[in-house]
Amino acid sequence: MRKIGEGDKSEVFVLPDGRILKLFFGHYADLAPVEADLSTRLVRAGVDAPSVDECIEVDGRPGIVFGNLHEGITLSSDVRKRPWRIMTAARSLAGLHAAVHECSSEELPSQRERLVSEIESSDAISPETRDLALRVLADLPDGTTVCHNDIHMLNVIVHESGATLIDWVLATRGNPTGDLAGAILQLRFGEKPKGLVAGFAMDAGRAAFWRLYLRQYLSLRPVSHEELIRWQLPFAAALAGRRAGRMRAQLQEHIAHLQEGKHRHILENAR
Numbered sequence: 001m002r003k004i005g006e007g008d009k010s011e012v013f014v015l016p017d018g019r020i021l022k023l024f025f026g027h028y029a030d031l032a033p034v035e036a037d038l039s040t041r042l043v044r045a046g047v048d049a050p051s052v053d054e055c056i057e058v059d060g061r062p063g064i065v066f067g068n069l070h071e072g073i074t075l076s077s078d079v080r081k082r083p084w085r086i087m088t089a090a091r092s093l094a095g096l097h098a099a100v101h102e103c104s105s106e107e108l109p110s111q112r113e114r115l116v117s118e119i120e121s122s123d124a125i126s127p128e129t130r131d132l133a134l135r136v137l138a139d140l141p142d143g144t145t146v147c148h149n150d151i152h153m154l155n156v157i158v159h160e161s162g163a164t165l166i167d168w169v170l171a172t173r174g175n176p177t178g179d180l181a182g183a184i185l186q187l188r189f190g191e192k193p194k195g196l197v198a199g200f201a202m203d204a205g206r207a208a209f210w211r212l213y214l215r216q217y218l219s220l221r222p223v224s225h226e227e228l229i230r231w232q233l234p235f236a237a238a239l240a241g242r243r244a245g246r247m248r249a250q251l252q253e254h255i256a257h258l259q260e261g262k263h264r265h266i267l268e269n270a271r
Contacts, residue, residue, distance in 0.1 A: 001013040001014060001015050001016065001021060002014045004071060005074075007154075009024060009025060009028040009031060010022050010023055010024045010025060010028065010031075011023050011025075014071055015065065018071075019053060019065050019066065019067055019069075020050070020065070020066045020069040020070075020071065021056075021058075021063050021064070021065050021066075022035075022063060022064045022066065023058055023061050023062075023063040024061060024062050024063065025061070026060070026061060029061065029062050031169055032055065032062035032063065032064060033055070033062070034169060035064060035168065035169045036052050036055050036064050038108070038168050038169065038171050039051065039052050039064070039066075039168060040052055041105060041107045041108055042103075042105070042108075042146065042168055042171060044105075044107070045103045045104065045105035045107070045108075045146055046103045047100055047103045047146055048096075048099065048100075048164070048165075049164075049165065049168055050066040050068060050069040050164065050166060050168075051066060051067050051068045052064055052065070052066060052067075053065045053066060053067035069157070069164060069166070070157070070159035070160065070161055070164065071159060072157045072158050072159030072160070072163075072164075073157070073158055074153065074154050074155075074156060074157060074158070075089055075092075075093060075153040075154075075156035075157075075158055075163065076153035076154050077158075078158045079153065079209075083205070086205065086208060086209055086212070087212055089153075089209070090208075090209050090210075090212035090213040090216060091212065091213075091216045092156075092158075092163050093151070093153070093156055093163075093213055094212075094213045094214075094215075094216035094217040094220065095216070095220065096156065096163060096164075096165050097148070097151055097165075097179075097180070097183060097217060098217055098220040098221050100146055100147075100148055100165065100179075101145050101146070101147075101176040101179070101221060103145070103146040104143075104144045104145050104146060104173070105144060105146055105173050106144055106173065107173075108146065108171055108172050108173040109171075109172045109173070110142075110172060110173065110174065111142075111147050111149065111172035111173060111174025111175065111178060111179075112137065112142055112174060114149075114170075114172055114238075115137055115178075115234050115235070115238050116134065116137065118237075118238035118241055118242065119133050119134055119137070119234060119237045119238050119241070120134070121241060122237060122238065122240060122241025123241060124237075124240035124241045124243075124248055124251070124252060125237050125240060125241070125252070125255065129237060129255060129259065130237065132233070132259065133233050133234045133237040133238075134234070136230055136233050136234055137234040139230075140175065140178070140227070140230055140231060140234075141175055142174060142175060143173070143174055143175045143176070144173045144174075145173065145174060145175065145176045145179075146171065146173065147171065147172050147173070147174045147175070147176060147178065147179035148165060148168060148170070148171055148179060148183075149170040149171060149172055149179055149182055150167060150169075150170045150182075150186070151165075151179070151182065151183035151186055151187070152183075152186040152187060152190050153187070153190075153209075155167045175231070176221070177223050177224070177227050177228055177231050178231045178234075178235060180214075180217060180223060180228065180231070181228055181231035181232045181235045182231075182235040182239065183213075184210055184213075184214060184228075184232070185232065185235055185236055185239055185251065185254070186239070187206070187209060187210035187213060188206070188207070188210045189247050189250040189251055189254065190247060229258070232254075232258060233255065233258050233259075236251050236254055236255050236258070237255060239251055240252055240255065
């Protein structure tokens, strides 16, 4: 088998028959059955997610063999190599995400319950912010829409047949506007697409990308501006607890802006 990628939790290989193997590192072994189960449920819900052919073990490490996942490169790498395609890439991601939100499922974990757990355990926010985030979340509508909850440029594979969303381990049923808010935070404050040039400074390139993505998504699935603002607080509070360094600091600054800036009156409706 041939290695084609590596992340924090796993390595990715192409098997001799062309199928893709995701092989987890030992300390993330527990994620393998979780992702395999979620992938099966997602496919059953009609989501264009990688389908599980089999679960195997290689040198004591658990792995998932995906049958319909094509070899390719991440969207981040694609934009880095072809920066003039930033608009096309942003629209492609928005289309993929909007298509996910056309699907629903009662079989997936609860978005609300996961957010509550992450907000309550977050060490990146103050007690006052925690209380407000939980109150805002309690006032927001729930749902059964399929949500990815980890949308960013490294979780999209671009291949000859198009593009595919990967890494569904955080997938839930819930409110699509919440998933959209989380995606905006990831794209806005996540790692920069390194090497993005052709007239864009790094921060300007990232800002252009998430704004293009949001504009395209809203053209496909209109969303209330106020509801989108409300969803940003609980998602930012939860995400800050899962991130470190520069991204955590930026999320904390954004949370302060939401609480103290021009959007304060929107959040106060949930107090």
